[in-house]
Amino acid sequence: MNLVFINHHHIHTVKMPILHKCRLLHLINRQAWAKVISCCTRRTSATTTANNGTKPTHSVKPFSEMPEALSGPRFISMFYFIYLYITKKSPVLTSYYTMMKQKHGDIWKQNINIGKGDNNYIVMVGHPDYAKTVFQAPETEHRRFKLQLIDLFTKKNNFPKSLALLDGKEWEEQRKPTQEKMLRPAVVANYVPLIEKVTNDFIEKLGRKEKTEDLFTDLLNYATESVGMLCFNKRLGCLENDNNPVAVHVRKVFEMLGTSVMRPQKSHMSPDSKFFKEYEKHTFEFGKIANEIIDSQKIFLSKMKDEGKLEQYLEEEPNFLYSLLSDPRVTEESATSMVMSLFGAGIETSANTLTFVLTDLSMFPDKQKKLYDEIQRIVGESTNLTKEHLARMSYLKACVKESLRRTFPLSSGTGRYLETDLEVGGYEIPKDTLVVVNSALMCKDERFFPRPTEYLPERWLRDTEGELTISRNFPFAYNFFRIGPNSLFSPFLKNEIFKLLRYFISLMIIQNFQISLPAGVTEVKSHYTLFRTPSEEVILHLKKR
Template structure:
């Protein structure tokens, strides 16, 4: 405990910095002692151990939830949540039932088709916003540009979560309900790290952080309920008028399952997605700004499918963009977002020669291996080509699949993966088609990692218009 307090070795250290230091001292497997009501965790960097856990997790993988979020949904607002506490907070058959219902909505490509055009339009707005805020002389955006990226991501995710455009990129930047949801979703994401990952006494004492979390959760719930009801009423009015309605939207399909499920999934999309996706988009821009030759190569691919800067993207044009997808995949590897994932052992298991008893929580440090030279040749270089087929042999480089799991693995992998993919592909394609991106500052340590990565520097990108 002393090491986490002011003056201690790990005061203000990220979980990755702490775990990597433990790996240096104790090797690829060690125990992270629990405290204040949290159980001990086993941490492993061994790819065979990671595979063993995933292969033995069964059809209902158990992952320790975020206890503060579960407490709110179970004890503070059971009137709203009842038996439907969401994918983050449920386990066993309850989780399996909800995931089975949500999978066809989130995991099938056909469910995303309708979002290409509105996402293109949101990104066109963002491009106009960049032109408004960049310095006319230097063409650099202000120091708070990450806030603008976060607004773009929030706007895109809210389109999926609540079937509406909030307008906070340009049209309605002061939209009060949207701004409250924007603020609280980001706040909740940070507070979960302080309450559920770092040592915290909130389970015994009502700490200031705990009270802040309960307020943020209450605010976000109130706004989300209001928005969902407004959307439901609007859709009903359109039906009565005989106006066309796209019944394939994710929100409408979730409403058909259960309005409560639509509410919870909508909030979880924002809570889990805004900061993580904004950070990924900033990493993509940073990688391409610092590797201009890769940016040129990507733009050449984009010219073929986007003849004009304001070309709307659709399912057909997005099919043939292998380099775009390779860039995104390499950025996920180059800047691993977070440490890994957790699972609880359903049975006794042998990890690295140690007998690990049933129900032990295991932290699988797969993300920390993405910059390990043991698994990735030239690991410190940004090389999107590593994910493409060799032009001579038509073969891809073989990578240990258990060292590249940015969205997890198995039945409990991130349900929002396809949404994130679509969002990143659309935003990056639009930005690189419209601008040459530069970053003329030190980027040796651009991020700090707590629960996941957070910016450690201002992102004053320079955006120069591309000449057609």
């Protein structure tokens, strides 16, 4: 499976001066544009909306008859994407996908010209049954979607391919040892003491103030410190010093990756462009810091081995870097690349998801109270959390899962290049087509999740009855933890270590504080870089329990 971000600059390329002539687009209502696009899109009689939540039955139709998005006059769709880009409506891609689903139903195609030799179309599916068909289709080649900016940077500087660029046998060989160390809960549970040290210090820091002026920045510092501890067994000092250069460079890299996806032209993809040079600068700076830490830890581990203390050290403290370096299937170069990738993406994904978990609990105090009651019942006043505690905390896990559903981390979802022709939703989709499973839409679809805009962790509990149990009939509607092993970011989104991190800090904050947002705040605005992220500073009030 591949994490997919539709690159609209491959749909239409326009000269940027035209933007100066289009300032009135800022004033255009999205509903009006929806009507314009609706008039210019081709709808066939084969629309496959499953209004009752069941897969429709009909004869198989050729790919040519599948509804096509933005198939009208070229200038209409060109101006629409310019409008999305310059207004930066949040989150614009979700709005676009919602509009297309309302028009075309649960399956449609779009011409995007991803690259030479690829099928010109992607297919977007928004029904769990179709998702199941895609996810369960045979896969042997492990072909993966790649972000072009990372690819350009790697080729220009003659660097070895990172995890984000590997596919085929290369990816298969690298992912197995990585997954063994990150996706198995029994293995990951050994990292609880490392996370606990950092979390206790973070809670102590929060206790010295009545509110956070910028929750996301605080969580970025916490994520940098905790993910650094997990990757390197080393404290980086990010909690004591708000000047966090690692987070600055990581944020900029992800922001620019997101921008490269959304820009309506591709001139920025030139190695000589100002945009690329800035991306290159921040990537180099992050790499320099990470490499210095990795080199120091290699020296430390070598010294421990020479002194005969390594075995005892590893018994007392798990070491992720050493687990890779000592694996005969992993080269030293690959181990370094894996750890750097995990470090950067782990910071970004953890800070974003934790922000929405905590703001949801702040906006819904009854759910926060229920979680606190569970913590008191299972943990009590203990500050020594264990894997046994976490294993029993079903409501904590439900709260995190519901926040991820309600504010889905990706703009659409995961996708897959078909290795054979495949029937999906009543259409024959040809080999090599990229099919995207739009989990972001399904998570907000009332057919699969009743009362989808509400924050209802109870829908994930086994003892829940009534309408909320409908989602159990559609396990493929929520794919955040079903991301396949070949996804671009599966090591980060499906990572048991980072899941543990989310549980740990959420539990500790609610155990120690009653949290709330300022009076009158009923939502947290957000947009996408590569992942969903807050669009503005979030103030979180902290009342000690």
